[in-house]
Amino acid sequence: MDCVSPSETAPAWLPNAARLYLAHTEGGCSLRELARMEGCHPSTVLRQIRRVETRRDDPLVDEALTRLGAQARTARSRKETPPMTATIRVDRPTADDPTIQREARRILRRLNEPGAFLAVAHDMEKAAVLREGPDGHTSRVAVVERSVAEVFALRDWIGCRTRGRVTIYEITSAGRAALKRILAGDEARQSGQAEAGSPYGDQHRDWETATDEKAERIRYNRAESPLSILGRRRDKDGKPFLAPDLVAAGERLREDFEISQMGPRIAQNWERFLTGGQRGGFQPGSGPLNGPTDARERVVSALRDLGPGLGDVVLRCCCFLEGMEQVEDHMGWSARSGKIVLRIALQRLKLHYERLGEDAGLIG
Known part of the structure; x- marks a missing residue:
């Protein structure tokens, strides 16, 4: 019985060790056959297969391999497909x-x-x-x-x-x-x-750069957003400067912004949504929305509700991940005033999401 190369029996994203594992356990390929196709020693193939087997106590890994294996057996059992030549089809x-x-x-x-x-x-x-x-x-x-x-x-x-x-x-x-x-x-x-x-x-x-509408290069630590930094700061009474529900509102806007795939270059003209009145799109009570297009409508709805000024600061801090000093410089505000405006904007944003209720989307 011929053995098919692992590259022909698994989806392209699957790591090579998992390909070998499925070819051996589901495809019936021996270690020597796999080693010959891979151009390595059988012991090398055996180590990779054992490494995958030990990972099956991970629920996600086990579910994925079980599904792939079941699809391989189904494909092989089709009468119109010769034995051992069926490919592993993935419906995801x-x-x-x-x-x-x-x-x-x-x-x-x-x-x-x-x-x-x-x-x-x-x-x-x-x-x-x-x-x-x-x-x-x-x-x-x-x-x-x-x-x-x-x-x-x-x-x-x-x-x-x-x-x-x-x-x-x-x-x-x-x-x-x-x-x-x-x-x-x-x-x-x-x-x-x-x-x-x-x-x-x-x-x-561990750094990243972004480009704003003035083609300026913004450099920041991708591991932490300005919003999360402000969320850890305390006022003179020892209370967080930004309450957890305000941070959650800003994170919800950022989530929609990222799902929408807008980016600074697209969002730079967002003011037109604030000055042109309602142009269709998302309306409260229209039901929960999913996907990039609907996420963009949710972003536009939130920015329109906040209006210029407050919309600017949440867009730049929560979505563009600009620091407070950069926001203050861009907006022409005095030093240390940006975080106060941001807190007011987040309070308005929180009320916006509360009014929408379940229509606000998945993140709540």
Whole structure:
């Protein structure tokens, strides 16, 4: 019986060790056959297969491999397909799909923030990114499809910290390196370079740059947003300068901003939404919205409600991730006044989301 190369029997995003594992356990390929196709010693293949087998105590890894194995057996059993030549079909997005790359950019950035982790419940179709604040308050800052989380686990971008009814995952060093490569490639494309300069070198750095509407380069630490920094500061009475519910409102706006894929270059003309009256789009009471287009409508609705000034400060601080000094300089405000305006803007934003209720979207 002939053995098919692992590259022909698994989706493109699957790591090579998992390909070998499925080819051996589901495809019936012997270690010697796999070693011959890979051009290595059988003991090397055996080590990779055993490494994958030991990871099956991870719920996401086990679910993904079980599903892939079942699809392989179904494909092989089809009468019109010769034995051992069926390919493993995947009915969920692959890593080559822009959806996976976009989700990796969005979710890994969130998991790279201090106190962030991914929670996966056994009976839930989606996973949630939660972040624990210095006061012990935990807020939900992002959601992701469970199938996407499975890809992250198989690629070793997230690792299991605790298991139970709710399993907790954290970003790994491999996940941070992947995030830096993705963002380095984004920066190269935005700057007009034909190729990313050195994505594997940039993965060892922890800074990021963005471009605002004046084509100015903004450099900041991607591991922490200005909002989370202000959320840790205390006033003279020892209370947080920004209450957890205000931070949650700003994070909700940022989540929609990232899902909408707007970016500074698109959002730079957002003022037209504030001065042109209602032009359709999202209306309170129209029901929950999902996807990039609907997320953009939610951002526009929130900025329109805040109006110029307050809308500017939340957009720049929560979405563009500009620091307070840069916001004050851009807006022409006096020093240390920006954070006061930001707090007022977040209070208005919180009221905006409270009025929408369940129509505000997934993050609450």
